Amino acid sequence: MALFKRVNLNSLSVLNHCYNKIATSTVKLKTNKHVAISSSVLNEKLNKQDENTEKLTNSKFATFENEMILRRNQACRSILVQVHSLSSHRDLQNYCAQFGIIQSVHHYRTNKQRNYILVEFENEESVRKVISSSSFMDADLIVPVRSKVLWFRKDNVASNLKSNDRNTVSYTENDDPTAKQVAYRLYHSKSISGQILYLYDMLKLNDLETRLRFHTANHLEQYFSGLFCKMRVLPFGSSINGFGRKKCDLDLVLVPANIKEDNVNSRLIFHSKTMRINERYETKEFMGILASSMQHFIPGVENLRRILEARVPIIKFNFEYTRLECDLSTTNMSAVYMSELLHLYGEIDWRVRPLVSVIRNWAKVQEITCDSPGPWITNFSLSLLVLFYFQQKNILPSLRMLKTYATRDDIRHTENGIDCTFLRDINKLPNEYKYKSNQENLEALLLDFFEFYSLFDFYTKGICIREGIPIRKPSRLPLHIVNPLETTLNVAKNVTIYELNRLKEKAHDAIFILETSDKSNYINWGIMNLLKIKYIDTIGISQLNMVQNVTPEEKNSRENIEDNIQESHSQEISEKITNNNDIQPKKKTKTV
Numbered sequence: 001m002a003l004f005k006r007v008n009l010n011s012l013s014v015l016n017h018c019y020n021k022i023a024t025s026t027v028k029l030k031t032n033k034h035v036a037i038s039s040s041v042l043n044e045k046l047n048k049q050d051e052n053t054e055k056l057t058n059s060k061f062a063t064f065e066n067e068m069i070l071r072r073n074q075a076c077r078s079i080l081v082q083v084h085s086l087s088s089h090r091d092l093q094n095y096c097a098q099f100g101i102i103q104s105v106h107h108y109r110t111n112k113q114r115n116y117i118l119v120e121f122e123n124e125e126s127v128r129k130v131i132s133s134s135s136f137m138d139a140d141l142i143v144p145v146r147s148k149v150l151w152f153r154k155d156n157v158a159s160n161l162k163s164n165d166r167n168t169v170s171y172t173e174n175d176d177p178t179a180k181q182v183a184y185r186l187y188h189s190k191s192i193s194g195q196i197l198y199l200y201d202m203l204k205l206n207d208l209e210t211r212l213r214f215h216t217a218n219h220l221e222q223y224f225s226g227l228f229c230k231m232r233v234l235p236f237g238s239s240i241n242g243f244g245r246k247k248c249d250l251d252l253v254l255v256p257a258n259i260k261e262d263n264v265n266s267r268l269i270f271h272s273k274t275m276r277i278n279e280r281y282e283t284k285e286f287m288g289i290l291a292s293s294m295q296h297f298i299p300g301v302e303n304l305r306r307i308l309e310a311r312v313p314i315i316k317f318n319f320e321y322t323r324l325e326c327d328l329s330t331t332n333m334s335a336v337y338m339s340e341l342l343h344l345y346g347e348i349d350w351r352v353r354p355l356v357s358v359i360r361n362w363a364k365v366q367e368i369t370c371d372s373p374g375p376w377i378t379n380f381s382l383s384l385l386v387l388f389y390f391q392q393k394n395i396l397p398s399l400r401m402l403k404t405y406a407t408r409d410d411i412r413h414t415e416n417g418i419d420c421t422f423l424r425d426i427n428k429l430p431n432e433y434k435y436k437s438n439q440e441n442l443e444a445l446l447l448d449f450f451e452f453y454s455l456f457d458f459y460t461k462g463i464c465i466r467e468g469i470p471i472r473k474p475s476r477l478p479l480h481i482v483n484p485l486e487t488t489l490n491v492a493k494n495v496t497i498y499e500l501n502r503l504k505e506k507a508h509d510a511i512f513i514l515e516t517s518d519k520s521n522y523i524n525w526g527i528m529n530l531l532k533i534k535y536i537d538t539i540g541i542s543q544l545n546m547v548q549n550v551t552p553e554e555k556n557s558r559e560n561i562e563d564n565i566q567e568s569h570s571q572e573i574s575e576k577i578t579n580n581n582d583i584q585p586k587k588k589t590k591t592v
Contacts, residue, residue: 105117
């Protein structure tokens with residue numbers, strides 16, 4: 001026991017030793033016109049999340065930062081509880097009602113057939129009451145950690161708590177679509193555009209999955225706050241940029257706040273440690289010790305791996321309670337701002353995210369991308385290819401234009417000086433990007449995407465969404481895709497000539513498939529062939545004969561459903577870009 005305490009104290013000492021150096025290494029940047037705003041701007045906004053939540057909920061267009069504040073606020077007001085079965089949710093809800101008003105209840109089941117319920121309260125004070133009233137199990141060999149991840153044991157004593165009938169609580173159960181359901185819906189679409197929309201709607205992250213990602217980040221943040229004051233754990237990447245799909249990895253960044261003098265009138269100052277070692281070594285040492293602390297002390301962290309020799313050192317781990325694979329890095333705010341940029345592009349036009357989704361799925365099925373690092377193109381690079389293509393179609397503006405229309409409130413710089421300034425309110429875009437002349441459907445855009453890159457001169461030209469036009473390739477690498485924010489980086493420098501040629505060949509094949517796969521002649525038609533989804537494998541022969549003899553009434557019913565989906569997407573984006581002085585379409589009311 002004495003050895004355990006000594007190791008624990010030494011770990012905390014070294015962690016604080018590393019943290020203080022990293023947290024105090026912020027670079028203050030100034031230009032002739034403006035004072036550059038560092039990542040502390042986001043931290044300051046997040047600190048005010050409670051008072052701003054009500055205002056943000058009523059806003060039509062939620063910016064990336066506002067969405068982050070809302071989701072983080074939900075996570076702060078939520079607890080995650082493991083229960084014996086789904087039938088326990090009523091009992092849990094009645095028990096938790098004694099701590100405060102419950103806003104919503106969400107159930108899901110893990111691969112290990114364990115049941116979890118995410119309970120969201122009206123305010124954070126209720127969560128504090130829950131934690132203070134909870135207890136540890138009676139055991140000698142445990143590491144006691146107070147957190148918002150709990151388990152609900154059976155009541156051995158008759159409860160006097162009455163049912164919480166005063167509040168109508170929103171209850172949802174998470175059900176992922178099966179392969180059979182996906183194939184069925186794709187087969188019964190009336191067009192390739194409808195197939196793309198169905199695929200996107202079925203595979204995108206839903207509300208519960210987004211809540212669980214922010215809850216995971218908040219769980220780590222609560223633990224780390226016991227070691228360091230004033231810090232954040234922020235999700236970034238596919239989880240929040242709108243391009244994520246079910247079961248995608250969760251990217252997290254540990255962001256130390258800028259240490260400022262809280263009380264200038266105080267004559268007593270805290271002693272702090274500094275490190276006289278180069279910055280990269282400090283980061284690796286800090287992440288290494290942080291990994292050991294997570295492995296031994298944070299409940300739910302499993303299969304932890306240290307990837308400390310990468311350009312950005314990361315800690316990979318699985319979080320048992322939310323079924324997520326996570327990557328944790330530190331002082332990497334440029335990745336958060338990159339997520340914000342991709343989120344903004346996805347908000348400008350409703351066709352962007354569905355097209356990115358189908359192309360990412362196509363690339364995975366055709367083995368153009370791979371989950372493990374290697375000489376192939378990544379999902380991030382593919383997303384940039386799609387955005388660049390939309391710029392050639394005059395659907396999306398270049399990053400340079402977004403920077404031109406940026407206001408003083410949009411100025412951002414990272415701690416190491418990367419300029420992340422761009423317009424963050426799409427309502428301030430020029431009218432040509434609000435009311436687009438290009439109204440091509442998803443089917444036409446998908447086919448043209450493959451034609452565009454099957455003929456693109458990758459040997460002399462590079463991809464740059466910052467400029468919005470092809471640039472002269474500055475290196476002899478097979479593929480050059482400029483990082484929009486860190487312009488000296490080529491995000492596709494790992495791609496070999498063999499993999500680039502495979503990408504072009506698969507694009508040629510995709511054109512042939514889309515042009516020859518007619519619904520009237522093929523069972524597996526449209527993007528089903530692109531994604532190797534076979535409807536005939538998911539149903540019996542008798543059922544197949546039945547669906548081939550579809551009545552005109554059934555066909556019209558399916559077409560009406562698909563038209564409603566496309567109309568809702570068009571209405572959603574029109575509402576986001578319509579000014580207050582314009583005539584706005586009526587919103588559809590939802591009943592719970």
